[in-house]
Amino acid sequence: MFVPSITNPVGDFVREMVPRLAEYLPASIQSDTLNSIVAFLVNALICVIAVCAVNIGSAPILIYMERKVCAHVQCRLGPMRLGWHGTIQTIADVLKMLFKEVYAPSGADKLMFYLAPLIVLIAPFIVCALIPFGRDLVVADVSMGIPLIIAVNGFGVLGILLGGWSSNNKYSLLGALRSGAQMISYEISFTMILLFVVMISGSTNLMSITLGQEGTISDWWIFKIPVLGIIAFILFFISSTAEMNRAPFDIAEAEQELTGGYHTEYNGTPFAMFYLAEYIALVTNSALATTCFLGGFLPPCIGVAFVDNYLNMVPGVVWFFAKVFFMIWCYMMVRWTFVRPRVDQLMDFEWKFLLPVNLVLLIAGAAYIVVCG
């Protein structure tokens, strides 16, 4: 009987423990098949809890971080009152959000209206399951990692379109349509950049993409291919910002013109879920950038054995999250610095600049592999 297994120390531990605990059961219901199924279910439960913990736990931290970064860019201090330097402010906000009454506007398509926030949340959760957080820390080590990520990213735009359309509000509909046009356009460059990564690493599995960057810091994909790597990284940064609907590409929300865009009519928990999805997407996109360009969980070795020994002592998860938070900080600085382009400028930028540059980059990458690889 086929039972999918989870290959890491935690999985082994569970597989070892379950038969031992099963010995206390009556002998008539003991069997190896049952044990392996129970072990699998326990492991699966641990995986689900881990993904939820990373995602839901990171959202309040990121909201706090965003408020602080934004405040310091604007010469302010940000939340300071609740807890040390306002650290528990976001928890208070979350509680407030959860205890609010939930209602839909009259004329709204109730089913779609409440389904949309859930659909938006699907994509970041699945992507999070694919990301290798450490040598043994990956929930689903599938061989088609990158195509799967590209595929599930479509859920984001579906959720936003549904939310906007079912709200029965002109602003929501406008925001949703804009975001549909934007996300579908930028998905192309997003995919192309991931294709570039797949091309140079020769694999679509995120684990082997990471392990392909083993060595010193110059073996990371961003530096391994001279100039092209950095250009690809910048293009990835731009298209993933657009993909996440973050400023400066937040025309779907566009507070000043659309009063919040697709989530104008949402409040309470559904609104919190849109918010959550936005921040989890930030984590997963940063994690993707880290995996594809910044060496994932590998330490930034510099080729000097003495320093590298110390760097290797730090567990991979720590490096991974350090890099992820650096990426998130970059996204935040960009958000609070740049201005939002107009809708037509946004489309011009994608179709007249990003896409041609991407195609040139792909050709150059292929040429590099042929010549030097």
Place this chain on the structure above:
Amino acid sequence: MQENITLLQYFKRYFKRCITGPWSLMCGLSVSLKYFFDPRRIVTEQYPENRKTLRMHPRYRGRLEMIEDADGNNHCTACGMCERACPNASINVLSTKNIAGKKVLGRYVYHFASCTQCGLCVEACPFGAIRMNQDFEVATTDPNTLEMILNKKEGQG
């Protein structure tokens, strides 16, 4: 919508923008990085905690006050320009006559409750006799304290 340009001009413009655009974005980013990493630029005051050390900005307009020297003498001539400049009649300059029969300031009545701290009276005064001070903790539970007489000495000048 678009002007007629040749293809060559179009591409020249396109590539020029490819350089100038990122450059201007980098300039913007450098400014916000500077702000982010420099804690001295923060202007937020932690008010109730730093009450002892808090200094108001010099251009802050608080309550109106009369500029007086150590003996309590002021420069007011009771000309009434401030009274006329005030958009909401918060000032009443009550003049009187001194022994020589000259018009001098009797009482300078100031209604703080209706004053909007606009500072027009200070601008209007030809003798520089009044200014806005830096008081900002001006809340009170007794409305009678909001009617005040600004000059300490009567009948001088």
